[in-house]
Amino acid sequence: MEPVNGSLRRSILDISRKMLVDEGFNRISMRKIAQKVGCSATSIYLYFKNKDALLHSLIEEGFEKLYEILSALNHPDKSPARKIEDYCRAFINFGLNNPEYYEIMFQLHPKHMERYPVEKFRRARRNTNLFMNALQELNDERMKSPEDARIWANVFVANIHGGISLLNAGRVDSRVEREKFIDTLVAGILAGSGELKLSHQT
Amino acid sequence: MEPVNGSLRRSILDISRKMLVDEGFNRISMRKIAQKVGCSATSIYLYFKNKDALLHSLIEEGFEKLYEILSALNHPDKSPARKIEDYCRAFINFGLNNPEYYEIMFQLHPKHMERYPVEKFRRARRNTNLFMNALQELNDERMKSPEDARIWANVFVANIHGGISLLNAGRVDSRVEREKFIDTLVAGILAGSGELKLSHQT
DNA sequence: TTTATTTACTTAACACCGTTAACCAAAAAT
DNA sequence: ATTTTTGGTTAACGGTGTTAAGTAAATAAA
Numbered sequence: 001m002e003p004v005n006g007s008l009r010r011s012i013l014d015i016s017r018k019m020l021v022d023e024g025f026n027r028i029s030m031r032k033i034a035q036k037v038g039c040s041a042t043s044i045y046l047y048f049k050n051k052d053a054l055l056h057s058l059i060e061e062g063f064e065k066l067y068e069i070l071s072a073l074n075h076p077d078k079s080p081a082r083k084i085e086d087y088c089r090a091f092i093n094f095g096l097n098n099p100e101y102y103e104i105m106f107q108l109h110p111k112h113m114e115r116y117p118v119e120k121f122r123r124a125r126r127n128t129n130l131f132m133n134a135l136q137e138l139n140d141e142r143m144k145s146p147e148d149a150r151i152w153a154n155v156f157v158a159n160i161h162g163g164i165s166l167l168n169a170g171r172v173d174s175r176v177e178r179e180k181f182i183d184t185l186v187a188g189i190l191a192g193s194g195e196l197k198l199s200h201q202t
Numbered sequence: 203m204e205p206v207n208g209s210l211r212r213s214i215l216d217i218s219r220k221m222l223v224d225e226g227f228n229r230i231s232m233r234k235i236a237q238k239v240g241c242s243a244t245s246i247y248l249y250f251k252n253k254d255a256l257l258h259s260l261i262e263e264g265f266e267k268l269y270e271i272l273s274a275l276n277h278p279d280k281s282p283a284r285k286i287e288d289y290c291r292a293f294i295n296f297g298l299n300n301p302e303y304y305e306i307m308f309q310l311h312p313k314h315m316e317r318y319p320v321e322k323f324r325r326a327r328r329n330t331n332l333f334m335n336a337l338q339e340l341n342d343e344r345m346k347s348p349e350d351a352r353i354w355a356n357v358f359v360a361n362i363h364g365g366i367s368l369l370n371a372g373r374v375d376s377r378v379e380r381e382k383f384i385d386t387l388v389a390g391i392l393a394g395s396g397e398l399k400l401s402h403q404t
Numbered sequence: 405t406t407t408a409t410t411t412a413c414t415t416a417a418c419a420c421c422g423t424t425a426a427c428c429a430a431a432a433a434t
Numbered sequence: 435a436t437t438t439t440t441g442g443t444t445a446a447c448g449g450t451g452t453t454a455a456g457t458a459a460a461t462a463a464a
Contacts, residue, residue: 029420041423042424
C-alpha cells in the first residue's frame, strides 16, 4: 500500500501528530502509526532512528508552536510587566489546550530526552529567553544582571509549568475553581519577582 | 520457589519498592519483580488487581513519607511564615532526593491514576493542608477565608512542584546554579503570597 | 477415614510492544 | 546488459501486561 503523499516521511509525521493529539502520547505505537500511514512498521525506521527520534520531531514542533504564540506578544510598545503577564497566560493556555503536546515537551521522562539534539534544546530555550528579556527590561533592582534575569526567567517558567502540570494531571484540589487557581498562580508569579501586579484585579 | 518471607504480598511490595528506587519506575515489570521475589508473574495478581494497583501502594507510601517529613516541621512555637518556608524546602529536598518516588507521586500519567482510591487521594491532600493551615495562621488579608487559603496552598504546591519537576527532568538552564535556582524559587513563592520574606538572605 | 472444598500458587497463552536482520523488486547508473 | 542503489517488505527476537485454565497441598465435611 503506497502512501497517498509521495513523501513517506511527511506522512509519518502527519499521522503521528494527529495520533498524538487525538489519542495521547502513550497510546502511540510504531505499528499503529504504520497501519494508519499505510506502510510497514519498520519503514518508519528508514526516516527516524527510533521512536524517540520521531517523538523529538513532534516535541520540536511543540516548542516552535509555543514560541510563535509567545513571540507574537512581544510588541515593542508594550510594558515589560504587561509582556510578562501576557507570556504567563499564553503559556498556561498553551499547556491546557495542548495537553498531549505539553506532556511530551515538559513531562517526558529524561530517558527519552537523552539524545535530544543540542540544537533543538537551544531553540526550545528561546521561550525562556523571552521571559528573560522582558525581565531585564523591567530594570528591577533584583534583575540588574543578566544572570539574575536568567534565574528568574527559569523560576517563572517553573512556576507556570507547575500549575499546568498539576491541572493537566487533575491534582489540583477539586474544590478550587480552575479560573481562580490560574489567576492566583499568575498573581503569585508576578508578585514574586518584585513589584509586579496583575493588570486587572478579579 | 517459596518466598523467604511467608507473606508473599509483603515480599512483592518490598522488592517493588527497592526496584523503584534502584532502577526507576519505567524499568519495573511484573516479570522482573516476580523473578526477584521468587514467584511467578501471575502470583502478583493474587494480591494486586493489576500493575497500577501495585504502583498505587508505592505512591501511597510516598505521600505518607512526605507527610511524615512535613508534619514534623509543624511545631507549635514556630511562626507560620517560618513553617511555610520550612515546608517548601523540605518538600523540594524530598522531590530531589527521591526522584523515582516523586515521579510516580506527581508525574504519573492520569491514565494510571484513574482508579486511585478516593481515600488515598484524601490522605495525600494532607500535605497541601499543612500549607493551608500555616497560611491561615498568617492572618494575611489575602488569606482570610479558608477558600483563599486553599487556593494559595494549591498554588504554593504547584510552584514547588514546577521547580522539582524541571530540575529532575534536567530542563533548568544549565547555566543557572542549582542552589540559586532553589533559593530564588522559594523566595518567589514566599513573596508571591504577600509580605513573606526569606528567613535568611543569600 | 475418606471425600470434597478451598487456598495458594503455576504454566500456557493472548495480544501487544520497539527494534534488528535479512530479503526483494524496481529504478538508476555504469 | 549488468551492476548498484533506492525504498521498501516480511520474519523474528525478546520483551510487556494480563487472563484462563490447571494443580498440588492444606483444610473441612461426610
